[in-house]
Amino acid sequence: MQAAQVIMVTGAHAAALAVKSARVDVVPGYPITPQTSIMEALAAMVENDELDARFIPVEGEHSALVAAVAASAAGARVFTATSANGLLYMHEVLHMASGGRLPVVMCNVNRGIFAPWTLWADHQDSFAQRDTGWIQYHCSSNQEVFNTILQAFRVAEQVNIPVMVNFDGFAISHCLMPLTVPPQEDIDRFLPPYQPEWRLDPAHPSSFSNVTNAPEYAVFRQMLSRDILASIPLVKQAAQEYKDITGMWDGDTIDTYRLEDAEVVALAVNSMAAELRLSIDILREQGIKAGLLRPRLILPFPAEDIMEALPRNAQVMVLDRNYNFGHNGGILASELKSALFGRRSDITVKNRVMGIGGLDLTRRFMAAEIRAMMDE
């Protein structure tokens, strides 16, 4: 029995190690900052025979995702990664993957969107792809990136829906943190080999994504909508079984911190939510009963779990690192309000947009923002 290894790696390298542990078959890759180092690491693993897979050095992100989708249709386990404009360039292919019910797993390393150019993190890129039919995780540490990629493959292959694993550029992708790598035999137990229900096979000629009449098309879309919601229990099950095997836990659909008796609840995703734990401690020291609710899943939106976790009469301070253009605030706040409407009239929701284009979000800054929001 091998023991788990603890190493110091960047978030990008943690992602590559998870992909290697998942024993993927095909990795199409294209560089974009800050995602590039994931692809560099995977290309090196393939060339050094550490990963028995094909690396396809494509000519753009549109092709990167298409090659992954097509390889998945041929029966392979596939992975690719991107950021910001690369993700936007993939937009129609995101729909092809989800509509085609192919369990592609992709990392998006969050970065603000052009124009103007920015290299730094915000969440406009992944949130702008909310309506493409992908399951979306958002992660707050290197370890969670590693753990989530393995959980993502498992969920994707159970429901035949692609999964996007998001984490912040630089704050996660380029920062070293200790990473526990479980023994490969444990990972193999958690994530068995991919056995597609259907693949492109000359022994069984069939068409994939051919033209449909409205009755068939509507049924395909209805099934996708239904099955995205049905993935929630599988997300929880994957997190629980991952914990049972590896001992590691990042939350399931949500993660909470000092929430049980909280009167003021901060709600945010990604690395800023890790920093927010420290803001919560500051607020607690100041005598404010503060807590944190961090959705790991933003699609499907874990409405039931949030509803259950929110203490009575809580004031929820949603800290959005994106804009919901046409509304006053961010997308996460809109999602929360939509879930609460008509169900929890005891809850107050307040919202601020912050950290856009990588503006620094320190624990003191966010604690002060939450205090200011309390007085609004």
Place this chain on the structure above:
Amino acid sequence: MTTSIKKLPDTEQVLSGNGSCGGCPATMALRIVGKALGPNAIMLLTPSCAVASMGMTPRLGYNWPCINVCFATAGSSASGIANALEIMKEKGRLQGELPTVFSWVGDGGTYDIGLQALSAAAERNDNFIHFCYNNEAYSNTGVQRSGATPRGSFTTTTPTGKRQPKKNMALLMLEHNIPYVATATVAYPGDLYDKVVKARNIPGMKYIEILAPCYLGWQFDMSETVQMSRMAVRCGAWLLWEAENGKISFNNPSSHIISGKKDPVPVDEYLMKQGRFNRFLKGPDASQRIAEIQNDIDREIAFMRERAKIAV
């Protein structure tokens, strides 16, 4: 020796009851391609007439597993499938002879929106055949101009005739240093068949372009598809050639035009047989405009003659 049409296999991969137009050259060509490839193949399609012809979900008029992909992505999709099959075979998850991966794509999906992904796949030399059935326009959407539309041709987006010549796509593919490039057309089925058989047995990226005279877009009677295809070759508007590892050789009857043994038939009759050049050639300067088109053809013949002499 070119295989005679009488010697082509009886097997059919294009099934009866598909949705193609009468006299459709692309479907005729696909029948011949099917005879050469057999059933052990995977077909990729981008939006085109071939998709409209294959029947609607869940029916399928082609006897292969068929994947519809985004318009711009024939090259990268085929790369994904080819790489997936190879690694799964290496890992022992697939047994037996791997299927031939082939894309069946129009000139829009090849010359225009699909060029970037196709070029990259060629540069990587991924293992599949890209077929371009070239009807010299976006026929499926009702005949709009493409990069393959020749000078003078009417389309709905060039209502008085296109003002630019077409580009030489097959030659562009050859300059990617891929192991096999060929051109063909439906009037020479044995030539097409032999080229597909050859391509099937060469590892790496293969490109085969098939001139496909479309009665709807070119405006001729649907019974004259084969005749139109033959006229295009005889006047040199379409050259039959193939290149194995970069060495170009011309096939009959284009080889006689290139060698100078036979002069190409003047282009006039070819143009007049079709309705698509009528507008361009109406009026007092018609003869000058015919000369412009003739000049495009002569230039390509001269260029290809010289290019074929380069063998490194």
